[in-house]
Amino acid sequence: MTKREPPTKEATVADVARAAGVSKAQAARALGGYGAVSEQVLSLVVAAAEQLGYRPNQLAKSMNTGRSNSIGVVVGDIENAHFGLALRGISDEVRGAGYTVVLVNTDEDLAAEAAAVQELLQQRVAGLIVAPCSSTETSHLEAAQAGGRAVVLFDRGIHDLALDTVRVDFEHAALRVGRLLLDAGHRRIGYVSSQRARAAYAHGMDLGLSPVADRVEGIERAFREAGAEWDPALVKLNATSDDALASACAELLDRPDPATAVVCSDSLIALGVLGQIKRRGLRIPDDISVVAYDDFPWTELIEPPLTVVAQPVYDMGREAARALLRRLGHRVPAEQLPLRANLIERASVGAPSPAADRIPQS
């Protein structure tokens, strides 16, 4: 690493006051543009500020408007290309209105999300776009809203919280995934997600206004339509680490009556599940069928190419940004981008392996 001398200190209000020979309160009033200050003090302070290269504190300057030119975005996992793409949509949309996007990553941790919201509010961001990690713990978002800051939720919503919410419509695609697998003969369909929950999934469990809720509901509905029996124990949540994902796969695959198909909730989950399948020497789709949410380029390059549900993540980001810009008084296009997910059938779904049809051992 290149070494350099410790930085010289940036000029503060106190430095300006000292150089101008006035009190700190006078300097602060003069620099902040509020309160009574004489012409003489003003000219002394301005001259001193220029000489010292004083950089006006944007947030102090904006005390009148109370807003900076930033949009704060809070997401759970920026390593997931899903959020990277949404962020690009947000950035592309707000750039034209003169805003910079500042992003905070929360690792899907509620305390980190609350701290991020607090930090961004203190930085006086003009508004917030949040993919909330919890559908129940929402006091930090309610506080932001109550404080008059524009807040838009994306990717996931929250029941009973009256915030603009931009989500992809998974109803049709999720039902098609369920039907596709049922029609191929699958009855034991696993679902793996990183969504956090305090308990294992059970029938009727409230997953909030989340894509996971929509996707699980789609499979359930397909089972209801077909009069087939659905086993909610095959829905594995909390796969937030390599270990947790390995455990989820073990519970699905290493049992007498293994899942014959696995639906992966996002592309990171899919990579983990594919690794686990490879480790066991299982072939896709001969031994196990796989469907993944999110259509990223690698899903088409692997052998066999993955059957996926494509979702308009970039457009979801743009719509979230437009909703926020509207709240901030900007004119944005009235027509809304279609945000509907779409099943793309490739080659990772086949008939269940006959080996998987054996009777569960007691």
Added chain:
Amino acid sequence: MTKREPPTKEATVADVARAAGVSKAQAARALGGYGAVSEQVLSLVVAAAEQLGYRPNQLAKSMNTGRSNSIGVVVGDIENAHFGLALRGISDEVRGAGYTVVLVNTDEDLAAEAAAVQELLQQRVAGLIVAPCSSTETSHLEAAQAGGRAVVLFDRGIHDLALDTVRVDFEHAALRVGRLLLDAGHRRIGYVSSQRARAAYAHGMDLGLSPVADRVEGIERAFREAGAEWDPALVKLNATSDDALASACAELLDRPDPATAVVCSDSLIALGVLGQIKRRGLRIPDDISVVAYDDFPWTELIEPPLTVVAQPVYDMGREAARALLRRLGHRVPAEQLPLRANLIERASVGAPSPAADRIPQS
């Protein structure tokens, strides 16, 4: 989208002053904790602030320290998992010291980078960690440094700019890539990168203190060692879009003497190049060999598994954060994490295709 009423306005200093029956300057002094203010005014202002739910402006509050509790991180492309992973390393390291990370994405655009640095400085971030998109246009970083703000560069450095710089050591791995391909019989080795440059690559061109410079140098050095002739025209820069990448691949593959091996500068480039290879019906490694930088999970799942150069991106992020924390006066571990890239041989390199050995047509 859920609709709600327009937000109520957040309480300002003026609102507090009005409610307390004091002047705005008095309220500002009381709330800001500077300058002379009577006990009576202070208690009136505090009571009014509490009643109105006034949220102290962190930046105004921090006029004395001039710093917020944020670290600003500026990267070129957050869609590249490389930066997502580095960001996690940065976040994990600074969290313990009580900092939040705010990220700005620049799309590898210099004007956007300069605006991002300006914005973050105005938000009074404690320090900046930047992966600079240019090795020559550095006035915005010099200004930040001159203003006394701690700045650390990562991933890429800048000649003659005395900033702490944290980079992965590619010397050994890049030479091994060159030798591996030469030993397999390749002489026409393409290199594809999104690094921006004003002209096509030519021998001796200064690519700055960038990983691309190190990697190209490794191949060149292997050629020099072997006494083989190196064709710098096969280095394709500026592959910043799908179209640009398709053009680069066309220039490498659709010629009488095509490249027999392609080195991909990152995982996004690799996905694009693999798509282009697939579109042409070329088989790896029978028709063309491929090496990619960055070892992400999908590289091992495709057929054939990719030969890659793994780099300790997460640790690079942690080291960059440690360098910044040192500048900010925190105690951090003295020992440095090893930041050395490492070639992992899988199955995407073979002998050149005999079909590629034909004499170039005039």
